[in-house]
Amino acid sequence: MKRPESVLVVIYTAMDEVLVLRRRQPADFWQSVTGSLRWEETDPLVAARRELREETGLGDDAEVVACGTVNRFPILPPWRHRYAPDAVENVEHVFRVRLSERPLITLNPAEHSEYRWLVRAVxxxxxxxxxxxxxxxxxP
Known part of the structure; x- marks a missing residue:
């Protein structure tokens, strides 16, 4: 079961392009890097760095910056089976990574089927x- 605490890591370039990833499940679900804290993880920054490596192949040289935003929202029915029965709310810590240019992205094929670099508004x-x-x- 997953811990009801997660990270969201938005990756963007100096050219104001944002990396979005297409999840395998559910179909046509696009997102930035995301993931739950492991039970032994107490620092969301550690989880953000781990998820960045796991989902994009980007290493520890990428500067992960806390945005100072923590979101709280109900765990929706399609995702409830992933959590303990008494977990009703997720706490999400938001981070960002600014890159000078587009790096090579290595997707985790179990989680994502494709990626795109899109201008911020798109x-x-x-x-x-x-x-x-x-x-x-x-x-910023």
Whole structure:
């Protein structure tokens, strides 16, 4: 079971392009890098760095910056089976990574089927989650 605490990591370039990933399940679900904290993880930054490596192949040289945003939202019915029965709310910590140019992205094929670099305004309309959309629009 997953811990009801997660990270959202928005990756963008100096050219104001945002990386979006297409999940395998559910179909046509686009997002930034996301993931749950593991039970032994107490620092969301550690989880953000781990998820960045797992989902994109980007290493520890990428500077992961906390945005100072923590979102709280109900766990929706399609995702409830992933959590303990008493978990009703998810706590999401938002991070960003600014890159000078587009790097080579290595997707985790178990999680994502493709990726795109989109200009910020388009990326915000492409992602499924409203918290992801807000995080993209708040980028510096």
């Amino acid at each position: 990326a915000a309309t492409q992602v499924t989650s409203y918290t992801n959309r807000e995080a993209i629009l708040r980028l």
